[in-house]
Amino acid sequence: MTVTIPKGVLTAVTGVAGSGKSSLVCHEFVRRNPNAIVIDQKAIGTSIRSTPATYTGVMDEIRKLFGKENGVTASWFSYNSKGGCTVCKGTGQITYDMAFAEPVVVPCEECGGHRYNPTALSYTYKGMNIEEVLSLTIEQAMDFFDSKKIRSALQSMIDVGLGYLTLGQPTSTLSGGEVQRVKLASELHKQGEVYVLDEPSTGLHGKDIEKLLALLRKLVQNGNTVIIVEHRLELIAQADYIIDMGPEGGSNGGQVMFCGTPEELLKCERSKTAEYLKKAMAL
Numbered sequence: 001m002t003v004t005i006p007k008g009v010l011t012a013v014t015g016v017a018g019s020g021k022s023s024l025v026c027h028e029f030v031r032r033n034p035n036a037i038v039i040d041q042k043a044i045g046t047s048i049r050s051t052p053a054t055y056t057g058v059m060d061e062i063r064k065l066f067g068k069e070n071g072v073t074a075s076w077f078s079y080n081s082k083g084g085c086t087v088c089k090g091t092g093q094i095t096y097d098m099a100f101a102e103p104v105v106v107p108c109e110e111c112g113g114h115r116y117n118p119t120a121l122s123y124t125y126k127g128m129n130i131e132e133v134l135s136l137t138i139e140q141a142m143d144f145f146d147s148k149k150i151r152s153a154l155q156s157m158i159d160v161g162l163g164y165l166t167l168g169q170p171t172s173t174l175s176g177g178e179v180q181r182v183k184l185a186s187e188l189h190k191q192g193e194v195y196v197l198d199e200p201s202t203g204l205h206g207k208d209i210e211k212l213l214a215l216l217r218k219l220v221q222n223g224n225t226v227i228i229v230e231h232r233l234e235l236i237a238q239a240d241y242i243i244d245m246g247p248e249g250g251s252n253g254g255q256v257m258f259c260g261t262p263e264e265l266l267k268c269e270r271s272k273t274a275e276y277l278k279k280a281m282a283l
């Protein structure tokens, strides 16, 4: 089969489960277009050491500010380095390997899970120690820091609706939807790219779907091409272009049932998605 995906718009690839929409986009299209950027909900680094501060790069700046203020080396403000608790090596937790069971993880007694050693915590910047600063939310940190570099990196997280995260929250604790938005945060200033998202609405509810849609719209406005594989009607209805696969799943799938705008889809008699969309719009 041959299908044309328009550039510079938001395309939704739809169809019942097993109709081949994922194979078409996530496998075949991505294979033929290796420059396409796939944004998924998979964790950004499962390490407890990865946080919004490290991911956005502001951690380096914060360490420098603390070092300068206190006249000591910046490595005191890294829990992976001089600043770390010596017992847990800055992870804030101790893992006991069990011979025949899953390892047991408990908070470190030495630092109480705070990760830093007492010397590191004795230094302050504008009245706060490093741990207190890392417990600020991104929004609070915007008010706290004057540094342009820090503020512009944090602004991108606020733009994707994640201003409520704290600087030091391990990214391994974020939900799939949050991870997706963290990844989108670093893409919002780009143009001329092709983005692929497989079921980006998975696990999202009302307001979060609206936020996601606004971000996808922004990518398109910036001159990018966005392709989503999606079954949620509220997203499909907002796409510029729809490619509907079918007619059924499995061996009865794999055909393109429809290509066109959402309005045109409503007139398509043989598309299951059209049927669902008509029902949803009648409600």
Ligand SMILES: [Zn+2]
Pocket (backbone or CB within 6 Å): 085, 086, 087, 088, 089, 090, 091, 092, 093, 108, 109, 110, 111, 112, 113, 114, 115
């Ligand atoms: Zn410790």
